[in-house]
Amino acid sequence: MAKALQVLRSIGLQTKDFFRLSFNLQRSSYGYRKLHMSSWIQSEHGSRIPSAHIDGKNKWLNLKWDGEQSKNYPYVWLRDNCRCRECYHEIASQKLFQFNDLDIDVEANDIHFTDDGTAVIHFSDGHKGKYPLSFLEGEKFPAFSDPLRQLNKELWGSELQGAIPTFQFSDVMTDDDVLLGWLTVLHTKGIAILQNAGTIPTEVKKIGDRVAYLRATYYGETFQVMSKNDPNSITYTDTAIDFHTDICAMYNQPGMQMLHCIKQSTEGGENQLVDTYKVVEDLKKEEPEVHSILSSTLFEFTDIGTDILNDFHFRSSKPAISYGFEGNINQVSIHFSRHHSMNVPPEQVYPVYSALKVLSRYLYHEENIVRHRLSPGEILCMDNRRLAHARTKYYIDPTIKGVQRQLAGGYMDWDELSSFYRVLLEKKKKNENSN
The missing domain is CATH 3.30.2020.30 (NE0471 N-terminal domain-like)
Structure with a gap:
């Protein structure tokens, strides 16, 4: 004792x-x-x-x-x-x-x-x-x-039509709990809409500052999507745009894209959205050979032109479907209007094109598409490494002078979004424990 x-x-x-x-x-x-x-x-x-x-x-x-x-x-x-x-x-x-x-x-x-x-x-x-x-x-x-490991990806298709998660811009800017909810939805569903943001083109910059900062690209820190006389991208025309993810020519593609509607055309300009992670899972089950080709073939993505900063010539080589170390989908890179080269011998070109055609068919299948025509003041937020987006042709009235359709855009990287998610979660737990 x-x-x-x-x-x-x-x-x-x-x-x-x-x-x-x-x-x-x-x-x-x-x-x-x-x-x-x-x-x-x-x-x-x-x-x-x-x-x-x-x-x-x-x-x-x-x-x-x-x-x-x-x-x-x-x-x-x-x-x-x-x-x-x-x-x-x-x-x-x-x-x-x-x-x-x-x-x-x-x-x-x-x-x-x-x-x-x-x-x-x-x-x-x-x-x-x-x-x-x-x-x-x-x-x-x-x-x-990592608390982010507790957030599972929620795959979706056309059932999300009319039910895209929606938040008020002012709430995200002032309420940490709402901001945490917005970040949670972006991590799980990969898509959200902010409403009542007004029509000042600098609002996407405010969101970047709220979380961390925007990801600058060769198009600048922010960019304006509207018709131009000398476009370096078909984005700046009134034509329809095929399904794609942005900035595929960079190895480190921006993580999240924001499109803020400043002005909307009188007709057309509807966004079409697809969860490519769902499409990939469907391909694995129903078209395993197509999935194998798209996850092993290296495509050459290029982007060449001149913008506000200087001349640019970006190029990357990667598969359409990329996986991470743990076997989960890491990102999907699609840009039918930009990739024209592939690292395969001539005899494999036709099988690769056949696989791309199957992928395109899945993207345009009605059970996978969600349509949304942005109204002025709405900001569409989407996971750029997961969602493929397209746009229908819009109408320009020749009798009206000035810009008739304008979107302000900006990007953020997932490192910053994930970092602030953890910060907010830790802050919330401390507040709960102190009460």
Whole structure:
């Protein structure tokens, strides 16, 4: 009993911190040491104290909080991620400990908990590591802790007609909860409409500033979609536009596109929208050979011309369907009016064109298309790496002078959108915990 009380004092714990304490220290021939503490409530600073044992055989620390599954933390990871002032810069959120100094065979010899909710570990290299329990609770192996992984892609087709998620522009600009909802919808469905944004062409810039900043391209930070006498893109004409994703000629295509309706033509100019992720899933099931060709053939996308910045000649080589490391669809790159070259021998040209024709047929299938004609003041927001969009021909009245149809456009990248989603989610959780 005297030895147990001595241990209690050495780790700074008092009887007011728990209901019941059981203590057991065992050692075996291969160096296994088990320190067992159970049935804790909270320390006086509010941190839950877990039971713990040091496993020398597997070279990890095992922690278990009441009512939860136990977690294992390898010694080498713990030493590399020490949160003491010598090893970690808290304000910069970066390590000070030099990786070259890390001994991957380091051992943990002892652990105790302070009453302010800190785990203290004595390592074989002589270092005394410190770890807030809140930090350890938030870590696990594998480390799939990104909240965005909880958002599943929601595939859709024509059933979204008349039901595109809609938000008020002013609410997104002023209410963090609404902004979080807008970002959530963009991550899951890939499409949303902002209403009542007015008709000032700079509103897309305000959205970029609200989240982070706009992604500038060779068309500038923002761009105006309207008829021109010397267009460098058919976008700037009144003609119909085939299904496409924007800026395919860049390897890093912009992540999200915004189209703000300033003026709408008297007739035509309807947007057609397709969830290409749904189309890809359909192709995998119904046309596996077509899917194989489109996901393996490298297409040459080019964009050549002159705009407000300077002359440009962009070129990229990539498949129409790209997958990420985890086997999920990463992006779909489609631009029938821009890709004219492909990296295949002549005998494979016809099979590739046949596959493209099947893809086009799926894109124009009525069960996949959602149509929406933007009204002045509406902003169409869409995942540019997922949604293919097209436009019907619109009518220019020769008796009317001036611009008759005008959209203001801008892009953002997913890194910035995802970053601010996490920031807002963390802020919301802190507010909920403080109430």
